[in-house]
Amino acid sequence: MKKLLYIGNNLSHGNPTTIIQLSLALKTENVEVLVYSNKKNIFFRLLDMCWGIIKNYNASYILIDTYSTANFYYTFITSQIARLLHIKYIPILHGGNLPNRLKNSTLLSKMIFKNSYINVSPSKYLYHEFSKSGYDTIYIPNAISMRLYPFTLRSVFTPKLLWVRAFDEIYNPKMAVEVLFELKKKYKNAALCMVGPDKDGSLQEVIDLAKTKSVADSIEYTGLLSKQEWIKKSKNYSFFINTTNFDNMPVSIIEAMALGLPVISTNVGGMPYLIEDGVTGKLVAKNNVLQMVNTIESIIENSSLGIEITKNAKQQVTHFDEAIVKKMWLNLLK
Template sequence: MKKVVYFGNKTSGFQSTKSTLETLEPLLSEIVEIHSYSDKKNKLVRLVHMIIGFLSHVGSANTIVIDVYSSAAIRYAEMIGFMSRVFRKKYILVLHGGNLPEVYRRKEKRIKRLFTNASHIIAPSHYLKSFFESKGYVVQLVPNIIQLEQYPYLKRKKIRPKLLALRGFKPAYNPMMTIKAVEILKTRGIFTELRLLGNNDEEHFDEVMAYIKEKNLQDCINVLPKQEKLVWITESKNFDIMISNPFIDNTPVSLIEGMALGMCVITTNVGGVPYLVKDNEEVLYVTSDDEIGLADKISELLTNQELASKLSQHGRSKAEEYDWGHVKNLWGKLLT
């Protein structure tokens, strides 16, 4: 069996959600022997852990796999890529983050060294694939995966005004847009129940809580800490609409998860989202930072049973394309 060392972020030990690497690792172990790094929270400690892990396995590894993020974590990819070149090891890059094209524009000379020497470049979305192909790279589409059996499908027909938002209070996810849409609906006499999952150490938590109190929205907004996946999946049957309105995104797994469960998804049409799902077929689009538009889309779902039923059915069909059974062969061709 081929040996692979995978470098990325393993965050479930200090965040409530699993990273892409943590989701992939047990599945890839079906086809290769895999070791992965790093689960350290401190950034310097994480880098050292990755370097030690690389040196521990470089002699026996057939392939190095490196996650490339659009945040400061791109430094880890640059370091492991440099070490792979020094030791003449084949490495594969896995692209993440809707803002990666902008990072490339700003740091093109640095990133070129990393990209040019990769044996393969993987993108989880047509958005990133198209951008980097326009820069002259050969990029293979390998979608993010979900394990479909974990997501029991419930077809939504007549939609209840019950909303679920998973993405929390970080700036990129624009939680105030969701809160203000609920406020607008309340002024229109439409009372919704929003469950907003997010942690109190995220940047906009205090702002969101203060606004809810100021506008007397406690009767329609319930803020809870982020939950383990199996918990919110179990509770999802009590909600019919998923809200996702980030400023920038690539291939949001939470959006795919919502569709898999049969929820009607409303999302901002930013970054890679238009490459992923079709408006009025699989999801509803709303313009970024447009709380009035979001309120209008929610109202439309509450009154249009035919639309809701279509989104629920077509969304599930779309999500099936991201099941591990479909994606496993793509990884197998790259690693074995």
């Protein structure tokens, strides 16, 4: 039996994260997977990660969830301990802003990514960026269990918008309120549901903006929902909007495609690698409220466009099914 360490944030907040899903999938294939860490305090979490590596120096591989912000230094420290102990490590590239990290932290990036066994990118965007920078990288997408996402083919599209993300400035949640405000000029029944926890205080800014724009009564804030809860809620909506300023390959967009919601997203980071504009979704310029509004209106007024997009998107996301992705991981680790 192979022993595998998985280093990352194991704080699930009630929903299975990538670290949990992949660990469970590999455990079914006679692989021992030890996960670090579930410590809430960031200092103790780092200590737990480091001790986990030292304690399990006989591990076959270490998988390290890698992001572009402060957690980047978790990757640096744990990867260098793995090097000292001669353990093969595999960074899993998640952060949409990692290409900038490669430029701004050149030495640290080389120490991490040049010495890894291989770098794994769940998005074709980061695969392209890392390969271009000379780092050995392969593409293995994030997985979802397709059986959990019942596809609904909508024949009529209404101005009912679903937004699923943490309230964080980089995800530009206020743009969703602006889109709703513009839609209500033409569609009085327009509504917005915003699902996700408050991360940096942006929720209050969104609430204040909604009051200023007089659309507060048309917005529902659910807080964090379980996967099952927001999937159930999605049946009441016609569009999934993604307003982010930076992105990689959010699983929520894959999930929305699987559910039959047409995705309207800002054209940033990995989005054009996930969404083919006009084929599997629609892309608009970053922070361009009117372009997003016009795109939504075009589908409301021409339902055949929305039907075609959702059918194409459903076909595309079948490739993200966990059975297929698990095989890709097993071929890498065998």
